[in-house]
Amino acid sequence: MEFLNSFKKTIIFLFVVILPITVISIALSDLFERKGNLEELKELYSKEKKKSVDHSKFAELQKNFESPHEVTAACLSCHTERGTEVMNNSHWTWEAEEYIPGKGVVYLGKKNVLNNFCTGIMSNEQSCNKCHIGYGWKDKNFDFSNQYNIDCLICHDNTGTYEKETGGAGYPPIGEFAPDYNYISANVGKPNKANCGYCHFMSAGGNNIKHGDLGMELLDCDKNVDVHMAQDGLNMECVDCHTAENHVMKGKYYAVSSCDENRASCTDCHDQYPHKQNKLNEHTIKVDCRTCHIPYYAKVNATKLYWDWSTAGKRQDGMPYSVKDSLGNDIYLSEKGDFKWERNVKPEYVWFNGTADHHLITDKITSDTININTLFGSFADKKSKIIPVKIHRGKQPYDIIYKNLLQAKLWAPEEGQGALWQDLDWDIALNLGMEYLGLPYSGEYGFIDTRMYLPKSHMVAKAEDALTCTDCHTRNNSRMKHVPDAYIPAATHNKTVNLLGILFVLAAFGGVSGHAFLRILANKKMNKNNPKNK
Amino acid sequence: MKKVYIYKGFERFWHWMQALLIFTLAFTGFEVNGAYSILGYETAVNVHNISAISLIVLVVFAVFWHFTTGEWKQYIPTAKNLKAQAQYYITGIFKNAPHPTRKTILSKLNPLQRLTYLVLKLFLIPLMFVTGLIYMFYRYPMGGEIYSLNIGSVGTIAILHTIGAFLLIAFIIAHIYLTTTGHTPTSNIKAMITGWEELEEDEDNKTETQEKTE
Structure with missing residues (x-):
């Protein structure tokens, strides 16, 4: 009891001072918890997207299209400025102004840069440029300033039936297997995954x-x-x-x-x-x-x-x-x-x-x-x-x-x-x-x-x-093991410091063990020599 | 020999709490260092952080206690008997020679202890606190927004913190061992638990014992 009493003041102090502080800080920490905008985003992107216009009602799209260029012309007859816009797009130019130190x-x-797959389009345009958003880029003579060379449908066909021909320099099949332009143009809209994927999912062959x-x-x-x-x-x-x-x-x-x-x-x-x-x-x-x-x-x-x-x-x-x-x-x-x-x-x-x-x-x-x-x-x-x-x-x-x-x-x-x-x-x-x-x-x-x-x-x-933490914060197999210069706790450590540290601790342990051993030996010796202990 | 009330309640609470926290910090700290994986990295970090804050709070109160009670004077270094004390650990202890310094309430620490604890309190613990706090609050909580703590890399900090940890462990090993060099091998530890220790009679000790026994 006396033993407990000696801690009385300390215990009272803990309850009166430390406990309230702890409770208050835990309560406050909840107030500052951040809430992301995930719910708003989910709401925004859950809303059904509706087309603003029904293209099947337009007379321009009812006519008999002889070539894909005519479809483009029909598009541009209403969307008058879009041709100029597209011709500024890197999907069209396959080239952009870049600054490199x-x-x-x-x-x-894509026009001139090598890649590590099929290497480059140069001299292979007729095949590679199936994925160009234009018609007829088969060699160096392609006319980038002619807006009627734009292929609107490869991006805006929402039927999933429009395709370009392999080795066709960006043209769809001509003749018997030509796409149903009236059906497709009646169902154009914002590009969907399949439109983009037609090229981007299938790249490198x-x-x-x-x-x-x-x-x-x-x-x-x-x-x-x-x-x-x-x-x-x-x-x-x-x-x-x-x-x-x-x-x-x-x-x-x-x-x-x-x-x-x-x-x-x-x-x-x-x-x-x-x-x-x-x-x-x-x-x-x-x-x-x-x-x-x-x-x-x-x-x-x-x-x-x-x-x-x-x-x-x-x-x-x-x-x-x-x-x-x-x-x-x-x-x-x-x-x-x-x-x-x-x-x-x-x-x-x-x-x-x-x-x-x-x-x-x-x-x-x-x-x-x-x-x-x-x-x-x-x-x-x-x-x-x-x-x-x-x-x-x-x-x-x-x-x-x-x-x-x-x-x-x-x-x-x-x-x-x-x-x-x-x-x-x-x-x-x-x-x-x-x-x-x-x-x-x-x-x-x-x-x-x-x-x-x-x-x-x-x-x-x-x-x-x-x-999770341990995918990177681990000594072995850290995902960051080849990322240079960053000190990543657990993954990175200074080998010299750790080795010297362990040696130092071992030395301390060895030192006290040796000391203890000598003390025990000395004690035994003294007890032996002391006749009183017998 | 006389039973003397040498360690007060707060003093013992502080000592054992500090011991517990330092053990926890060492155990979790080396997991954060990547030496082993026992609690799991995230738990280790959280326990380490909570223990660190607790230790800082504890030390703040301990410092306050030391100054209000005048106990800080225990750590004033002295050259007197310093050599004799070292000599005692090197040779005297094996010959059953008497302790060169006498433990009293006003002077609980021998000259070697005074020096060691002073270094511990003035250099090692502050080193751990400063590096630890920078480690914890380094670009925290919102990164670039705290420019005053805009340190290039936590690498140097972490390595200093690790060095400090190794030094502390070595200290603890020596510290625990040296508790066995008291009047009997367990008398020092018992005193730190109960507060009471059998000391040689002395003017200083007498006063305190009388107060207690009244």
Whole structure:
């Protein structure tokens, strides 16, 4: 009792002073809890979208269209200024004015930039430009100033029946298989997922190959695949985020873009600090939303992660051949080489400040690995954040003597015209490709390792499936292990300090143990020598 | 020998509370450092933060107590007997030599303890508090909005905090061991629990005992 009494004052003090303070601070902390704008957003995007006009009532669209150009003319007869707008859109120009540190102002786009998949459109326009929003871009002579070359329907057909022809330079089939223009033009509207996906899901030659986070699966998926576009959720359209003003869409694709402008971002809709936990909000200073909220991509179908062109051209029994993996994906094609695929891919992570560089075909090669595009950013750069990327690795042909990448002629309408995919002869294909570009080719080609960085923005997971602390804050297998310079608690530690610290603690322990041991020995000795103890 | 009331209620509460909090901080802190994974990172961080704030509150009250009671004078360093005390731990203790300094209510600490605790209170604990608070409030809660705490990286802070943690653990090991060097191996710990310790009779001790026994 006396023992307890000695603590009486302390206990009273705790109850009178500390307890009320604790209760009050807990109560107040609830008041400052942040509430995001998620409910308002859900309400906004749940509303059914109705078309403002019924195009089936317009006489201009009832006539018998002989060619797709006539459809465009009919569109432009009412939408008089839209042609000019579209012709300013990079979907049309495939080129934009960009500023790149070290290079200055350059005009870059799909028109002239190499990628790490099918390499480039140059000399292959008739096939590649199936995905151009125009009619007839088959060579250098395409007229970019003729608004009647615009293909309105590829974006605005809401019937899902309009298609372009393979190898048709952007034209739909002509003649017997021509689209039903009257039916389609009666049902035009805002672009939907299928419109955008017609090209963006199928880029690099097939579903989901290039992006991994954009595939046909988005047309029929649940919230586990994509929380925004899920059919069992808000079923949002691409253009809900990639909003357009005067036909210029928001959003950048850094395989072709370089500048930090007109980007689409999560915070266009979402609160900047949407988390209840401030610790998470604090993360957004250095960590992009996407890093935690896109834990995996290519969730349904596999995506290509590696493309080795060097093995292309092989024949079996004199014939081109292909090899498939267990999922039915090509892992070898005579015309394209070796591939590696992966499904449910964990992104890699890099610093990114919204600006990028591109390795142009005229750039000299100075290293063993070429970054086809370079995402600028670093820990020290205040504008940089950690973002998730797909890094697509591969091997591409280059000129051993002149030290630059090479563009091959990949496609021709027929065999015997020197295209790689038809004739499987690298030397001829490279010769023709470089000749088309008006660039020198020494005749000596090799293959070099290449990398391309694709920021991942789609297939956003449900909130509860986002990354958790220990995905990054862990000593082993941290998702951030290859992100340079950041001190990430648990993942990063100073090896020397930890080693010295452990040694110091062990020394202290050893010291006291030794001391204790000596004391026990000394005590025994003294007890022995002391006759009183016997 | 006389039973003396040497450690007051708050003093003992402070000591054991501090011990508990420092053990909790070390246990959770090294999980945050990534040395092991037991509580789970998030829990470790939360427990570490709550313990840290509690420790700071406790220390604020302890500092107040030290100054109002005059107990802070216990830590004034002295060179007198410093060498003798060191000598005692190195050789004397093995020969059953007497303690060179006498423990009294007005002077509970021997010269080595005075020096060690002074370093602990003036350097190590403040180092942990300052680095810990910066670690916790670094660009917090709304990042760029707090420019006064706009530190380039938490890396240096975290490493200093880790160094401090290792030093504290080494201190605790020595501290616990040295409690066994009292009159009997357990007399010091018992005193810190009950407040009462058997001390050699002395003018200082007499006064206090008389007050207590009245």
